[in-house]
Amino acid sequence: MTSYPANLPIDAPDRMNVLFIVYPNIVLLDLVGPLQVFTHSRRNALSEAAYRTYVASRDGGRIETNTIVQIESDPLVNWSEARQKPPIHTLIVIGGDGAGEAARDKAFVEQIRILAKQATRVCSVCSGALVLAAAGLLNDRHAVTHWEDCEQLASQYPAVKVEVDPIFIKDGKVWTSAGITAGIDMALAIVKEDLGKPAAIEMARSLVTPMVRSGGQSQFSAELDRQARDTEGRFSRLHDWLSDNIRRRISVDDMADECGMSSRNFSRRYSDVMGISPAKSLEAIRVDRARDLLATTDKSIKVIASRCGFQDDEGMRRAFLRTVNTSPSEYRKQFRLR
Structure with a gap:
C-alpha cells in the first residue's frame, strides 16, 4: 500500500492507480483480499507490479475494521482537491457494517461522486454498493451486493437493477461484487481484463485460489x-x-x-x-x-x-x-x- 501525499509526482505512468475507499467498521477481508490481488499483480514474471495501491477515508487516519486490526488511510481531500491529481484507474468502495451510515454522509458521498468522474473504473465490494448507490453511480445499472443486503439495496435505491445471484457484475465502467471473498473474484477478473488471462491465473495460483471464477457463478454455494x-x-x-x-x-x-x-x-x-x-x-x-x-x-x-x-x-x-x-x-x- 502506498501513502499518497498531495505533492507526490506521478512518476510511473505505466502503473495503474487503484484507490480503495474505506470508512469506520469495514469488513477487513473486503479490503485486504482485493488489495492483495492488485498489490502483487504484474504483467509477467519479469515486470514490475502493474498497479499502485492506496487507501483513503473521509478524514484520513486510522479506520476501525470488524476485527482488532486498524487500517491507516489518507484523507480523501488529497485526491479530490489536490492541485496535481494522480489519475485514478480503479476506484473501489469497500463494504462493511458501517456502509449504511457512510451512505448517509452527504459530504463523503459527494467526494466519491467527484472521484468517480475521474476514474476509469468504479467498483464496490459487498455492501459498498450502498455507497455507490447513494452517489447515484448505480442508477439504471445492474448491480449486486452481499445476499443479506440485496433487499435493502433494492428498496432504498429503486433505480438500481439489483441482481441477487451473481458473485460480481460488470455494467459499463461500474463493477459490483457480492460479499466478502467475491471481492477477490472481481479483482482477479479486473486483472484479467487489464493484463490478460495468464496474469490473472498466476495471481490466483499465488493466492492458492482453486480457480478464477466467472461473475456468472452464484454467490449461493x-x-x-x-x-x-x-x-x-x-x-x-x-x-x-x-x-x-x-x-x-x-x-x-x-x-x-x-x-x-x-x-x-x-x-x-x-x-x-x-x-x-x-x-x-x-x-x-x-x-x-x-x-x-x-x-x-x-x-x-x-x-x-x-x-x-x-x-x-x-x-x-x-x-x-x-x-x-x-x-x-x-x-x-x-x-x-x-
Whole structure:
C-alpha cells in the first residue's frame, strides 16, 4: 500500500492507480483480499507490479475494521482537491457494517461522486454498493451486493437493477461484487481484463485460489448448502460420486445402490436430511456444472447439455427455467466472461 501525499509526482505512468475507499467498521477481508490481488499483480514474471495501491477515508487516519486490526488511510481531500491529481484507474468502495451510515454522509458521498468522474473504473465490494448507490453511480445499472443486503439495496435505491445471484457484475465502467471473498473474484477478473488471462491465473495460483471464477457463478454455494444440511456427512460420498459421474444417466436406484440402501428407504432418508428429493438434488448439481461451462467456455449448449448429463438441450433448458428462471442462452448472454 502506498501513502499518497498531495505533492507526490506521478512518476510511473505505466502503473495503474487503484484507490480503495474505506470508512469506520469495514469488513477487513473486503479490503485486504482485493488489495492483495492488485498489490502483487504484474504483467509477467519479469515486470514490475502493474498497479499502485492506496487507501483513503473521509478524514484520513486510522479506520476501525470488524476485527482488532486498524487500517491507516489518507484523507480523501488529497485526491479530490489536490492541485496535481494522480489519475485514478480503479476506484473501489469497500463494504462493511458501517456502509449504511457512510451512505448517509452527504459530504463523503459527494467526494466519491467527484472521484468517480475521474476514474476509469468504479467498483464496490459487498455492501459498498450502498455507497455507490447513494452517489447515484448505480442508477439504471445492474448491480449486486452481499445476499443479506440485496433487499435493502433494492428498496432504498429503486433505480438500481439489483441482481441477487451473481458473485460480481460488470455494467459499463461500474463493477459490483457480492460479499466478502467475491471481492477477490472481481479483482482477479479486473486483472484479467487489464493484463490478460495468464496474469490473472498466476495471481490466483499465488493466492492458492482453486480457480478464477466467472461473475456468472452464484454467490449461493449449492455445495455449502448441501454440507450445511448434511452436517453428519451421511450423503457426502454420494454427492462426490454424482459430481464425478455427472455425464451418466443416473437413476434414484443408482443413487440408492451407491449408498447401499433400498430405493424407498434411500429416497425417504435423503429427503428428510436434505430437504429436497434425490432427483431434484441431481438436477441442481447438473445445472451448477452447466452454469460454469456456459460462463467460462465457448462450447455449444448441445455439447454442454451432454457433458452435464441432460437428456438433450431442451431438457437442460427446462431445468434452467425451473432453477434459474432463465434459459441457458440468456444466462450465457448475461454472465459469460469474455
